[in-house]
Amino acid sequence: MSQSLENRAHAPIGVFDSGVGGLTVAREIMRQLPRERIIYFGDTARLPYGSKSRETIIRYSRQIIRFLQEKGVKAIVVACNTASAFALEQVRKEFILPMIGVVRPGAKVAAKTSKNGRIGVIGTEGTIGSQIYTRTIREHNPKAEVIGKPCPLLVPLVEEGWLKDPITVEIATRYLDFFLKSDIDTLIMGCTHYPLLRSTLRGILGDAVNLVNPAYETARSLKLMLEEQGLINDDGEEAGLKYQFYVSDAAEKFRNFANSILPCEIEEARLVHIEE
């Protein structure tokens, strides 16, 4: 690395997800680290990741990180629970870039704040099947009881735009019913789409259950990581475009979705053939 630490601090942060879900993480980074530049990649040609295998998710993540590395990012945020569950450990061994996933930050906060040690997790089949939340929570609270439930229909419901629809309430109620009987005091929204359903989930669970948003916790952990490594951009200097967006398919649709949830207006999402 010929770059000085100061120059590297001005480099952008690479953030990726299977599609639009990771924008909830990008949004938190924009709020908590307003001076940082972001290069976001959404793998819209191959989404969703949640129903696919570990081997496939590792291969996809590796291709994307290589792309972001070539763009000169100073750190990687794996803004997808499934990729954090399946690929993060492996790709950390293959790349020298500092990396952070969305699982550990949420798991840690849940472990530390739960009073009765009974913690629920909702996510994709891949994330729940991997048991990664259970293992990570237990590193911080070995006695915690972790109850996971895959909720495969919630992502398509968000993508259909039925965020507060009675049907969404009905489906979410069926999934969450499981937890209402389990006396949990904390629920981790373990998929980056779910914060968009926060008020629906809150309405079903009531105020007794604390909802953990890994997107928020990840932005906090990212800030700490950048500070520790001297990589935070604290002189306010801006070089070039602040936020750049790349996708592997359907750029216009991505842009519309992004503009509905981000605090800033995206002018363009550029198309990349990531598999090549």
Add this chain to the structure above:
Amino acid sequence: MSQSLENRAHAPIGVFDSGVGGLTVAREIMRQLPRERIIYFGDTARLPYGSKSRETIIRYSRQIIRFLQEKGVKAIVVACNTASAFALEQVRKEFILPMIGVVRPGAKVAAKTSKNGRIGVIGTEGTIGSQIYTRTIREHNPKAEVIGKPCPLLVPLVEEGWLKDPITVEIATRYLDFFLKSDIDTLIMGCTHYPLLRSTLRGILGDAVNLVNPAYETARSLKLMLEEQGLINDDGEEAGLKYQFYVSDAAEKFRNFANSILPCEIEEARLVHIEE
């Protein structure tokens, strides 16, 4: 081509889809053409196709047809409505293999059997957005009124296994409500997953609306095409494995789903890295 026509008649038929949906087409081919061998490819690493762009679907279809061609198939069935809508016309120009899609057979039957010329089509965003059913139906009945409606949640509901669930009925009712007000007498199930919801759809629409199953019509058209080209396997000779299944991810999950809907037991689905 050094193969004689007789040898080619003994070659298998290549069938592909984004995942398990095309198995409803394979099932009809097994029923209507019991002497034919089939090589099925399900692109489970990149499913679903329904929300992706024309350019991406053409690229994926081309890779799969190349793979099936190397396996020595005598014809290709594009057992996916989205790929039939976006890619068939293009790949026909690039390969010498005879090819058939699922759109034309269903569209033709609907055009010929509708009494009032008012035809509904349900499918993915891609299929409905392409307007291919409208164009194809009008080739057979220029005065037909074709009303399309994308139903993006029906595929995830089938994959969740909620085939006759009250929630599925509620969601399908909301989508179909549109048609109940439009005085259609025919509805095309324009996505290969939908025949698995046939009885739910029938319950909502009642008996006045004729449900067209493109899988059934495609197997019929395939038979005619093979007969016309002297490619039908009519001497009953069997060479090697009758049905072979390949997927790009999660072979075991595919095998389980396949065994729940096919008339035969699949012993193995082999994994292929199709993008390489």
